[in-house]
Amino acid sequence: MTGSMAMMVFLLISKYTLLYAVVLMLVALGGMFSERSGVINIALEGIMVIGGLVGVIVSASLMNHVNPYISMILSILASALSGLIYSSLLAFASINLRANQTIGGTALNILATAIAMVVAKRFNGSQSAKIDYNNSAYLINIKTSEGTLTINVFLILGIVLLILSYVVLYKTRLGLRLRACGEHPQAADSVGINVHKMRYIGVLVSGLLGGIGGFAYIIPAVSNWNFEYGVTGMGFLALAVMIFGQWKPFRIFFAAVLFSIFKSIANIYDSIDFLKDLGLNKEMYNMLPFIVSMIVLTLTSKKSRAPKAEGIPYDKGMR
Amino acid sequence: MNIFKRFSKCLNTIVAALICVIIGLAIGFLILTFLSWRSLAAGADPYTFRDVIVQAWKDGFLRLIEGGTYPIFNNATASYRKMRTELSLLPPLLMCGLSVGFAFKTGLFNIGAAGQYTLGAFGALLFALVLKWPWYLCLIAAMLFGAVWGAIPGFFKAYFNINEVITAIMFNWIGLYGVNTLMYNEKLTSLPSMMYNAKTTKTFTLKAINSDAIIPPLASDEYIKAHKGDTLAEFLQSPVTYAVVIAVVIAIILLIVLNKTVFGYELKACGFSRTAAKYAGINEKRNVILSMAISGALAGLGAGLYYLTDTLQWNPQESTALPSMGFDGISVALLASSNPIGTIFSALLIAHIDTGGGLFSAKVFPPEVADIVSGVIIYLCAFMMLFKNIIAKPFVFLGQLKAKLTGGNKEGSEKK
Known part of the structure; x- marks a missing residue:
């Protein structure tokens, strides 16, 4: 009996861990592309909100109209595209206008929540920002003797994108050029690399991955979402994952898994007896990933491998 | 720094901030117009372009810019x-x-x-x-x-x-x-x-x-x-x-x-x-x-x-x-460019816009439109330096002109 109980808990933990790990990994990979090209992307939270919003609206509008699998593909594409478009605002401000990247990103975070509220309310035609949708096409149930493990399509997509990210960043000319712009843009420019173009690519890829990440956070977990809550700080956690992962794809993957174990405890603590007996409530467990990330950041701060030129607008005259 | 320079620098900052605010409000008005059009299109009655603008202006934008003073100006019983x-x-x-x-x-x-x-x-x-x-x-x-x-x-x-x-x-x-x-x-x-x-x-x-x-x-x-x-x-x-x-x-x-x-x-x-x-x-x-x-x-x-x-x-x-x-x-x-005194006025402005957002007729316009306006304002503030440089151009020109007229003996001090 206790054996099957433990199995059930394990399946439950796996379900949420996989759910969150994919989200954190996708968004952190996005952040990685942006920062390796030299632009700090603190707007990931906002990009996630926009990606999630557009994806949810597309899938809610297509519900009962088209084949659920076609609707799924269209929704994911829409979320990626909207994230990309939204991130171009950051790219424009920080690359063309050489604005302070942190402030620009913060503005986009604030703006995203406001936009999401207005659009969601208009979409509903009411004063509630809660949108209902059907997410069954996204879920894949794997039956075992002890119960079912639910995974979602984003897991597969995430693994593909992880490998793709690695290949692009380390095995292609584009990746090499991108990294050069994040380390020493003046040197890169001197050998004929277009720094602005590379940084644009970095930021736009981060928007693409962030948009999918936001959608992946919202849609598989529940069947409705209130956009008042944005994406509850996942974008910021992804930043910590990226730093803990030292701006490297596979390390980011492991960091994301680690963080999501802590994050998933908040969802399942009441089905684990000894955690339930502690008498702590959901908020306490919600704090956990943030506390863990602070500890991790403190421990890794000494040997940080941050891209050298991140956060500094590129000025040709400085060469 | 002489008085003239200090004053022009101060004025420059204020004008740049005002440009941010005006662009923010203009975008707010565009959003209100769009929402107004959507709500009229959803209704059964026929409508004209004028109706769309009038509704966006009267039920939305006017309340946004009049903020807390809106009931005083527009109600029979001034509150x-x-x-x-x-x-x-x-x-x-x-x-x-x-x-x-x-x-x-x-x-x-x-x-x-x-x-x-x-x-x-x-x-x-x-x-x-x-x-x-x-x-x-x-x-x-x-x-x-x-x-x-x-x-x-x-x-x-x-x-x-x-x-x-x-x-x-x-x-x-x-x-x-x-x-x-x-x-x-x-x-x-x-x-x-x-x-x-x-x-x-x-x-x-x-x-x-x-x-x-x-x-x-x-x-x-x-x-x-x-x-x-x-x-x-x-x-x-x-x-x-x-x-x-x-x-x-x-x-x-x-x-x-x-x-x-x-x-x-x-x-x-x-x-x-x-x-x-x-x-x-x-x-x-x-x-x-x-x-x-x-x-x-x-x-x-x-x-x-x-x-x-x-x-x-x-x-x-x-x-x-x-x-x-x-x-x-x-x-x-x-x-306010972080100036403590300027902060008083910018805080008043944001309070004004926020209160105005709460006065919208909520069926047509969600109050968060006010948040979009302030979000746009921050986004623009991120590159306020750009506005400042554009505005500063005539001042720099005036400074050069003045230096020329006075014999240009203070060339070194003009640089900054």
């Missing part, structure tokens, strides 16, 4: 209630703006004002509801709680070289969840029985528990009775309290500290260059922590000034959203 609500938003907004602005002046970006504000609210309510202290002591408690929460990112920056933005974001959430747990979870402490009202799902009103903790309104009851109907008496009633005066006085104190004291100079020096400051014999680690602590204290005090007026109670159940006041503080500070 100052909204105006008072708007003014009661000034102290928390101003303090959060000063908090972020002070950090900017010392080279730090305090995105943690929301968390420090949360802790400040907790401190104020803890001392008011549980310990039943009078309001001025509760305000000090709010400051201390905020200061501690601000000092933490400073500490991590000084000793572990972790970017204060990341730490502050983490501690925003830790603070929010922590405070709500303490207020809400009965198993952990006995605080909820004294602070949390299960019926309203908010904290208890100060009026019911400890009316000494309410900051007194600017006009006494006798004055209001004697001058019933006077505009001034209408203005100075609750919730317009001494909080407004305290906030403005603190803005002036900060201006003096930053510009006229050695302490302020040292903090700013650390902002320009930490290594240079260290070389000059300034304890840069201590100063980073101190700057963040002061910044946190200001945000905490803002929460105290707001929650001790008893117009609004803390809702621990809304635990997934950080208080927007802390983020509005960023817009307020940016718009």
Whole structure:
């Protein structure tokens, strides 16, 4: 009996861990592309909100109209595209206008929540920002003797994108050029690399991955979402994952898994007896990933491998 | 720097800020027009382009720009209630703006004002509801709680070289969840029985528990009775309290500290260059922590000034959203280029727009359109330097002309 109980808990933990790990990994990979090209992307939270919003609206509008699998593909594409478009605002401000990247990103975070509220309310035609949708096409149930493990399509997509990210960043000319712009843009420019173009690519890829990440956070977990809550700080956690992962794809993957174990405890603590007996409530467990990330950041701060030129607008005259 | 230059620099900043505001409002109007069109298109009645614009203007934009004064201008019975609500938003907004602005002046970006504000609210309510202290002591408690929460990112920056933005974001959430747990979870402490009202799902009103903790309104009851109907008496009633005066006085104190004291100079020096400051014999680690602590204290005090007026109670159940006041503080500070006196005016402006958003006819226009406007304003502020350079061009030209006319003997001093 206790054996099957433990199995059930394990399946439950796996379900949420996989759910969150994919989200954190996708968004952190996005952040990685942006920062390796030299632009700090603190707007990931906002990009996630926009990606999630557009994806949810597309899938809610297509519900009962088209084949659920076609609707799924269209929704994911829409979320990626909207994230990309939204991130171009950051790219424009920080690359063309050489604005302070942190402030620009913060503005986009604030703006995203406001936009999401207005659009969601208009979409509903009411004063509630809660949108209902059907997410069954996204879920894949794997039956075992002890119960079912639910995974979602984003897991597969995430693994593909992880490998793709690695290949692009380390095995292609584009990746090499991108990294050069994040380390020493003046040197890169001197050998004929277009720094602005590379940084644009970095930021736009981060928007693409962030948009999918936001959608992946919202849609598989529940069947409705209130956009008042944005994406509850996942974008910021992804930043910590990226730093803990030292701006490297596979390390980011492991960091994301680690963080999501802590994050998933908040969802399942009441089905684990000894955690339930502690008498702590959901908020306490919600704090956990943030506390863990602070500890991790403190421990890794000494040997940080941050891209050298991140956060500094590129000025040709400085060469 | 001569008077002419100083004046033109000041004017330049103001004009740049106004450009940000005007573009923000214009985008707001476009959104309102679009929403107005959608709502008319959804209805059965035929409509013209004129109807769309008229509805966007009358039910939306006009209310946005008239803010708290809207009922005075547009109602048969002039009501100052909204105006008072708007003014009661000034102290928390101003303090959060000063908090972020002070950090900017010392080279730090305090995105943690929301968390420090949360802790400040907790401190104020803890001392008011549980310990039943009078309001001025509760305000000090709010400051201390905020200061501690601000000092933490400073500490991590000084000793572990972790970017204060990341730490502050983490501690925003830790603070929010922590405070709500303490207020809400009965198993952990006995605080909820004294602070949390299960019926309203908010904290208890100060009026019911400890009316000494309410900051007194600017006009006494006798004055209001004697001058019933006077505009001034209408203005100075609750919730317009001494909080407004305290906030403005603190803005002036900060201006003096930053510009006229050695302490302020040292903090700013650390902002320009930490290594240079260290070389000059300034304890840069201590100063980073101190700057963040002061910044946190200001945000905490803002929460105290707001929650001790008893117009609004803390809702621990809304635990997934950080208080927007802390983020509005960023817009307020940016718009004012972190100048403490400018912050007073930008805080008034943001309070005005926020109140205006609440006056929309909510069926057609969600109040969050006001948030979009302030979001656009921050986005534009991020590259305000660009506007400044454009505006500065005629001034630079005038300066050159003046130098030529006076013989150009001060060539060196013109450069800057």
